[in-house]
Amino acid sequence: MRALVLSDIHANIDALQAVLNAAPAHDMVWDLGDVVGYGGAPNEAVDCMRTLGKVHVRGNHDRVCCGIASSDSFNAVAYKAVQWTRSALTADSLAWLSNMSQGPVMPDGPAVSCVHGSPLDEDDYVIGMGDACAPLLYSQTRITFFGHTHLQGCFSLSDQGWSQPLQRFTRGNDAVQMSLPLDAATRYMVNPGSVGQPRDEDWRAAFALYDDEAMQIEFFRVPYDIAAAQKRIREAGLPGRLASRLSEGR
Numbered sequence: 001m002r003a004l005v006l007s008d009i010h011a012n013i014d015a016l017q018a019v020l021n022a023a024p025a026h027d028m029v030w031d032l033g034d035v036v037g038y039g040g041a042p043n044e045a046v047d048c049m050r051t052l053g054k055v056h057v058r059g060n061h062d063r064v065c066c067g068i069a070s071s072d073s074f075n076a077v078a079y080k081a082v083q084w085t086r087s088a089l090t091a092d093s094l095a096w097l098s099n100m101s102q103g104p105v106m107p108d109g110p111a112v113s114c115v116h117g118s119p120l121d122e123d124d125y126v127i128g129m130g131d132a133c134a135p136l137l138y139s140q141t142r143i144t145f146f147g148h149t150h151l152q153g154c155f156s157l158s159d160q161g162w163s164q165p166l167q168r169f170t171r172g173n174d175a176v177q178m179s180l181p182l183d184a185a186t187r188y189m190v191n192p193g194s195v196g197q198p199r200d201e202d203w204r205a206a207f208a209l210y211d212d213e214a215m216q217i218e219f220f221r222v223p224y225d226i227a228a229a230q231k232r233i234r235e236a237g238l239p240g241r242l243a244s245r246l247s248e249g250r
Helices: 013-022 041-052 061-063 074-089 090-100 129-138 226-235 238-250
Strands: 001-008 028-031 107-110 112-114 143-145 153-158 162-163 175-182 189-192 205-211 216-222
Touching: 013 041, 013 205, 013 216, 013 226, 041 074, 041 090, 061 074, 061 090, 074 238, 107 112, 129 153, 129 162, 129 189, 143 205, 226 238
Parallel strands: 001 028, 112 143, 143 189
Antiparallel strands: 001 205, 153 162, 153 189, 175 216, 205 216
């Protein structure tokens, strides 16, 4: 089984289309949440994702933009994006977002969990090894795919101790990939990175492919039409910072 793992699309349909065009052959799609928020094409992102499969874990922006959670914790830029997104979403998109599942979701039996923030709390940010310790110890599954931070990477726990067995890609403009072999005795927390708004200083759209037969995860970065995504944001009247940060990757 080969699963395409996507997270944090953030209404960036241009990045999403580039990812789907570049993705290797796969059997299913696992969506780790934040389909909307920040970007200028929320309905297009929802329409695309709802056709790709049934594994969709809600993100904090999904919850806030469809009105089932408060935006009190959001900063001023995120709040403005929420207000615009709520006004732009169709009734069908709002209903779909409202029905997204809360993680953890186990799409492959007891082997894998899909969450947005952490298996312990859907709003937790797992940024460093200190954040990953408790989820690695207490997750219900050996492999947990998570998003929320927009930082592509991996944390692991084995008999040899704690580690981060993935190097960051060198910033560039070309499509690149990297393979991570999986060990059956090791526990993993894996972030495929953000499709629509990376924050690891690499502007390229990020995603991952999980292969349970080859026992590996492939991480990808692909270029996309960033100017088109920025134009959508500006034409929507969203804060300019949301456009400029796409080219900065942070």
